[in-house]
Each structure stands twice: as C-alpha cells, then as structure tokens.
Amino acid sequence: MWNWISTTLREQPEIALFLTIALGYPLGNLGYRGFTLGTVTTTLLVGLLIGQLDIEISQTVGSVFFLLFLFAIGYGVGPQFVRALKRDGASQALFAVLVCVMMLSTAYGVARFAGYDVGYGAGLFAGAATVSSALGLSTNAIRGLGLSPEETRSMIGALSTAFAMTYIYGTIGPIVIISQIGPRLLRINLPSACRAYEARMGELPRGAGSSWHHFIVRTYRLTADAPQVGRTVGEVEASTPNVRLFVDRIRRGEQMITPSEDTRLEAGDIVSIAGVRGTLRSLFRTGAEEVEDAELLAIPTEGVDIVVTKRACDGRTLADLARMKSTHGIFLTRIRRGSSGAEIPILPQTEIHRGDILTVVGRSQHIRAATNIIGRADFSITETDITAMFLTIAIGALIGLPMVTVGGVPITLSIAGGVLIAGIVAGWQRSTHPTFGNVPAGVLWFIKVVGLNAFIAVIGISSGPSFVEGVREVGLSLFLLGMVATTVPVLLALLIGKYVFRFDDALVLGCCAGASISTPALGLIADKARSQVPALGYTVPYAVSNTLLTIGGIFMVMLMG
Template sequence: MWDWLPTTLQKNPEIALFLTVAIGYPLGTIKFRGFGLGAVTTTLLVGILIGQLDIQISQTVGSVFFLIFLFAIGYGVGPQFVRGVAQDGAPQALFAIIVCALMLGTAYGVARLAGYDVGFGAGLFAGAATASSALGLSTSAIGRLGLSAEETRSMVGAISTAFAMTYIFGTVGPILIISQIGPRLLRIDLPAVCRAYETRMGGTSRSVGTSWHHYIIRTYRLSADAPQVGKTVGEAEAGMQARMFFDRIRRGDQVIDANESTILKADDIVSIAGARGNFKAHFTTGVEEVEDPEMLDMPTEGIDVVVTRRAYDGKTLADLARLDVTHGIFLTRIRRGASGTEIPILPQTQIHRGDVLTVIGRPQKIRTAIKAIGRADFSTKETDISSVFLAIAIGALIGIPMISVDGLPLTLSMAGGVLIAGIIAGWQRSVHPTFGHVPPPVIWFMNAVGLNVFIAVIGISSGPSFVAGVQQVGVSLFLWGMVVTTIPTVAALLLAKYVFRFDDALVLGCCAGACASTPALGMISDQARSQVPALGYTVPYAISNTLLTIGGIIIVLLMK
C-alpha cells in the first residue's frame, strides 16, 4: 500500500490537491487555549508534507483559484475601500496606508540586513503581515523576472518556507500586541472609554437610543379617562417623546392598522411597540394591560436591507428615527464591510451606503422603509455568474501589459487587475444593485476554497525544497519575522494615538484594521464589552487588505 499511494498521487496530482485541503483545512480550526495555526498555515504544511513525494502539479490550477480568491477580496472590501479613499474615512485610510508602508519597509530592511534573496524576502513579508494574498502576487511577480525554470522553482520554494515560518507569529503577534499590550501602552481603560463614547453618541437617550433595538410589544385597553383618548395616533405618539408606536387597534370585532390620522376611542385595545423602560412613563393612567395574542403578534424574523440611496449616506440613526419612512420599524443589527463587522446601534452612529441593516416590524411598514433607503437583500441563493467571470476576465486582461524600467518588469499583473476589478464590482453593487450579485456565503466559499487550493498547490510544488530552505535559514527566519510583525504593529498604536489622535474608543479598532487582524478586533470587543471599536476597523481593514496584497509585487521589485 505504501508503494501504491505515492505512485497513485504522482500519476494523479489532482487527488493530492484534494487530499491536502481535506486534511489541512480542518487542522487549522483546532485551537489550544485559544491559539491555533489557522487553515492557511496548516494547509501549506500538509501540502509541503505531501509534496515530499515529488508530485508535479500544474501552477495554472493554483492561478485560477487564486484569481477567484482575489476577486472575492476586492468584491468584499470595495464599498469601504472607495469610501475610505474618497470620503469621510480619509484619516483612517491614510493611517492604513502608512501602516502598510511601514510593514513593507520593515520587511525589506530586515530581508536586506539578514541577506535574504527575493524568495525569502517576499515570504517574510507575506507571512509576517499575514497577507496570504501577497504570496500569490509575489509568486506571479517572480515568474516574470525572466529566470530559469529551476531558479523560479527555488525562489517559489523559498517563499513558501519563509511564509510558513513567519505566519504563526504574524497571526498571534498583532492579537497580543493590540489587545493586551496596546491598552497598557496607550494608558486606555477600554471599557470606560467605550462607555464614554456611547454616552457621547447618545447611548443614554430615551428617544433614539436603545429603543432602536431593545423593544417589546404590549397591549392596553384605553378607558374614557386615558390621556390618549380623543387624540389621533400621530398626536399620541408625538406626545410620548419616545420611540414608541401604535401598531394595531382592536375596536369591537375589528382589528385595524394604526395610522397617524386614526382617532383613539375609549375601550380601544391598542398594541404598542417600544423600549421596555418607556411604558411605565406613558401608560399608567386610564389604561389596563391585557393579553391579546393576535395583537401581540409581530414578525420576529428580520429583513436585511442594503443602504443604496445617496440621500441616506452619512445619516445618523437619530436622523433616521425622525423620518416618517422609519416609523414603526426597529433596527436589530448593522453589518459593514467585507467581514460583515457588526456596528453598534447608537443614536449618532452613521449609516453608509453598502451597510446591511436588519429591521423588524410590520411588512407594510418595512416595505415603505425599503423603498426609501435601498433594497431588500432577499437574493440569498443565486450568483450572477456571468458578471463575476466577465469581471475576472476583464481585470486579468487589464493587468497583463508590462513595461520595463531599468531592466525591471513593471506590471499590474493579472492578479492585481482582478483585485481592482473586484473592488470596482463590489462598490458598483453597493450603489447600483441591479447586477453582479454574489451572496455572502458564496464570497466566503470563494475566499476559503480559492485561497486554500492555491496554498495547497504552492505547498505541494515547493515540498522538496522546503527542508533545504529550513536548513539554510534556520530559526533566525522565525525571529526576523517577529521583528517584522512587531515594529509596524507597535508603531501603529503610537501613530493612531499621538499623531492621528483617533478617539480612545476607536484607536485599537483602527490598529486591528490597519494590521488586517480580525481576531484582534474580536479580542478588543470582548475586553471592551462593546462593539464600538468596530467603528474604527472597517475602513483601515479594507485599505490594508488591498495594499498588503499589492505589496506582494512591490517587495519582489524592491528585492530584485
């Protein structure tokens, strides 16, 4: 059997590819005391192990999946990338650009100081920055250096060796530095500053604070001396000075929907929706709480609404709460950016185009809000395959042209072109949702499968040279990787706090985004017991995720 298996895999490399991902991916989900290697690292290591059998696999396979992966990255970050560059996220975007430049410069300086060649330098950068996508662009750039097939293969092997050795601390380092060292270094009491930020953003307001999402429904019978009797629904709601709504009215045997002109009468049974704390203040005189299952029934499944209308871009929740179109609906969640980062629901939280709002309320009221704000995100299954593949093809064609400057080949590359095409497609989809739909589960699949298949190809191809590479550089490469990860991360903390002067509640979120470290954001939010840090995360993450990817080309050109 042991002779049969290597021979079979050598003759059928596609089996080796599937086997690598099948074994490597689940290994990355295993954690010990909160620490895990991640699917990318484990897939690469399994690929290197299987590659010891000297399996020849076409690099075209990896290239195809890598282009799919890059399109998914661009599509996901597109809306926040464009906003960060062009609009009110400019300071955060500039901050991310500087952090990326520091990461690239540190990697280049360390590689030169340590005497590494192009392959080890590119792998050092990609691993220390945990920029898996940069690995592909570096590989593509090395292929255009005009080297022999043997030299190219050796450098690609060096990339995977350096990446595997530096990726581990590249993942763990920012988490520890930002979430554990950061608050002490910057002297920030994270829970306290987040509570203070929520207060400044109106988090204690009775009218448009928690009432946006912490709501209940109660039913009351109005007696003749109830202050609401004789008034219209609109007048009664205006007098409550709180985000509370009359939903339906039982009058005799009839149940009618409440509207602003409906006059309230004695013996009416009314259903009221609002924050729990507001009922006692407004429904104590002349009312009797009753149980009426039909009146208490409200759909509990939220509808996702994508904000697309320019008129609502930049509006705060306090602004939206005062509009007629939001009357009678409740907001339960806001998601923003490629990773669907949840944004805190506060009166002064701004809504951006491309945000996904989950709302609950009567269907007719939700339909009214959807028409005004954007579109309902009901398309959860079908992907616009034609638009996706056309965008990938156009992006690849744009990236092919190359110019030579002092003997250096300068090109966007197919990978860079596809990344830009994805950004444009994602941004266009957020503002003109008529074509190019890619559901979030499909984006996740394109990300996970595209990247891990590409990594598996790299691992299998570089397997024979990995051992030699480790013997050549030894443990020093791991230590140099720690340097490349640590310096820009610490610098990011100091820049965010003392140069850009971001709010203390957002500064660590900005650093997590600029370092493209989603796990660090999770740790910060847990410590803060708040989602406020996420407000500083999305724009820097979109910028860094893109620039670190392109850095894979730049590091090769610098090292060459």
C-alpha cells in the same frame, strides 16, 4: 500499499490537491485556549508534507483558484475601499496606508539585513503581515523575472518556507500586541472610553429617535380615564420625544384597525404598541390594563436584511433616519459593515454608509416602506450572476497585463492585481446599483475559502521537496526576524494612531486591528470593551490594508530584485 499511494498521487496530482485541503482545513480550526494556527498555515504545512513525494502539479490550477480568491476579496472590500477615498474616511485610510508602508519597509529592511534573496524576502513579508494574497502576487511576480525553471522553483520554495515559518507569529503577534499590550501602552481604559463615546453618540436633539434595538411589544385596553383617550395616534407617539414609540394596531370591538397618525383613540380600544419597556410602563401606568392579545402581539421577530444603496441615506445618522416617516414601525437590531461583517454599534449618532447591511424587524408593510428609501432587501441569497463575475475577472486580468520598464526594472500590475482592482470596482458598483453582478455572501465566502486554500495547497505540494532544505538553510533566525517584521509596525501603529492621528481612545485599537487586518484582535478588543464601538474604526483601515498589502507582494519582489 505505500508505494501504491505515492505512485497514485504522482500520477493523479488532482487527488493530492483535494487530499491536502481535506486534511489541512480542519486542522486549522483546532485550537487551544482560543489559539488556532489557521486553515492557511495548516493547509500549507500538509501540502509541504505531501509534497515530499515529489508530486508535479500544474501551476495554472493554483492561478485559477487564486484569481477567484482575489475577486472575492476585492468584491467584499469594494464599498468600504471606495468610501475610504471620500472625505469622511480619509484619516483612517491615510493611517492604513502608512501602516502598510511600515510593514513593507520593515520586512524589506529585515530581509536585506539578513541577506535573504527574493523568495525568502517576499515570503517573510507575506507571512509577517499574514497576507496570504500577497504570497500569490509574489509568486506570479517571481515567475515573471525571467529565471530558469529550476531557479524559479527554488525561489518559490523559499517563498513558501519563509511564509510558513513567519505566518504563525504574524497571526499571534498583532492579537496580543493590540488587545493586551495596546491599552496599557496607550494608557486607555477601554470600557470607560467606549462608554464615553457611546454617551457622546447618544446625545439626542429633541424629537430624535432613540437606539432602535431596545424595544418590546405590549397590548393595553384603554379605560375612559386613560390619558390617551381622545388623542390621535400621532399625538401619543410624539408624547415621548426622545424615545421611539409606535402604535401598531388597534382592536375596536370586532374591528382590527391599522391606524394612521390621525386615528383618534377611544375608550375600550385594545392598543398594540411597541417601544422601550420603561417608557411603556410610564406611559400606561394609569387608565390602562395590560392584556394578552395573541393576534395583536403577532409581530414578526425574524429580521430582514436591508442593504443601504440610496445616496440620500449615505452618511446619515440613525437619529436622522428615525425622523423619517418611512421608518415608522420598524426597529433596527443589527448593523454589519465591510467584507468582514463587523458589527457596528447601534447609537443615535452612528452614521450609515452605502454597503452597510441593516437587520430590521417589524410588519412587512413597514419594512417595505423603509426599504424603498434605504436601499434593497437582501433576499438574493441563492443566485449568483455568473456572467458578471467571470467577465469581471477576465477584464481585470486584461487590465493587469501591460508592463512598463523603468530603469531596467519591469513594472506591471499583473493579472492578479488587475483582478483584485476589478473586484473592488464590481463590489462598489453592486452596493450602489444593485441591478446586476450579485454574488451572495455564502458564495463569496466559499470562493474565498476554497480559492485561497486550493492555491496554498498547490504552492505547498510544489514546494515540498525544497522546504526541508530551506529550513536547514535559514533555521530559527527566519522565525525571529519574522517576529521583528510583525512587531515593529504594529507597535508603531499604536503610537501613531494615538499621538499623531489622535483617534478617539474608543477607536484607535480598532483602527490598528483593521490596518493590521487582524479580525481576531478586533473580537478580543470588543470583548474587553464590552462594546462594538471599536468596530467603527476597523472597517475602513481593513479594506485599505487588505488591498494595499496584497499588491505589496509585487512591490516586495521588485525591491528585493
């Protein structure tokens, strides 16, 4: 039976590829007390194990999946990466660039100190920084060094060995350092810092709207002595200048009225009104009786996602948007930003940027009016613009082909780097002009997960025979040096973010998590802070680092070479 299995996998390597992903992916989701190895690590380890059968698999298969993965990465970070180049994100973008340089230089110094070759050095960088995409670019760069097939295979095997041995701490290290050590090192009381930040962001000029998500809907029957009788809807809504209040509909006898600002309230009207609980209780404490009117209370509670695309809304605060007539009658329940979908706190002074996804609730006519001035409703969850996606990949690959030689060293963006940049452009273009190039979030996730894990599986299977030899050669020293390459840049990032860039105490840890592309660290920070404020510092550094560290795989091979 064993001979039949091994022979079948050698003769049909595609079966080995699917088997590797099928076994490796679920193992990566298993955890203990919140810790998981991650699907990339477990898929690689399973691939290395199956690769002991000496299975030959075409590298073209891995390259195709890797290009799909890079497109998805670029498409997802595109809007935030472009915004980082603008003035409002410049400091966070510069911070991320500096952290990327520190990661690359630390890994290079450690590799040179240990006397590692190109393969071990590039693998150490990719694993210590937990940049799986850098592993792919390093692999392509090694294949372009003009070595013999045997030397290339040996070097890629060393790359995989180093990546597998350093990735585990590369994942754990930033989480512990940023979320646990960071607040103590920087002497930050994270909950207090976030509350103070929220207080500053919540200072409202007279007439501005309050946070959009604290609302309820109630129906009241107005009696003759109600203060609201004889007043217009606009006057009632303006009676609480610092809190948003909406008169949604009015039942007057047998009539159901959708009011305008000039509609005057009468005794006996049953009014459906939405607002903050305490405000409604205070406003209708006299002359009104709360009643249960199922039809008036039937306001949709399921949110509609609106993608911000309009230039007029880019950089505007929620307080600004709340003043607009077109946002009357809707409430904001959620803001997501960037490819990681980080949730942004809903505060009056929170700025909205192109590419943000706002989840709003309200009646359809109010949502349509708001959508017209904010962007577009994100209903395109099924159809993918296949032509635009694959044409973008092809164009990006062509852009990355040219090579120049400087001082005898060949320098090229590479096909993979070109596709990454093309994906960034496509993602940014989609966020500003959503007429073509749609790739739904679910499809984007699938491409990223399958593309990366299939590529990693190919690398693992191909490097299987050399992995054991590599572990014997470098042993525990590689793991310890990987710890150094991970720890030093993250600790320096904390200090530089706090004392050089002087980021707000509520944001500095989020900036460090983004620059280290550690989404789990952001989650722990948010839990510790009991606030989503740290996410405001996460998205721009994440987009910049995700891009630069990926391309760093090429630079690491050049430096080591």
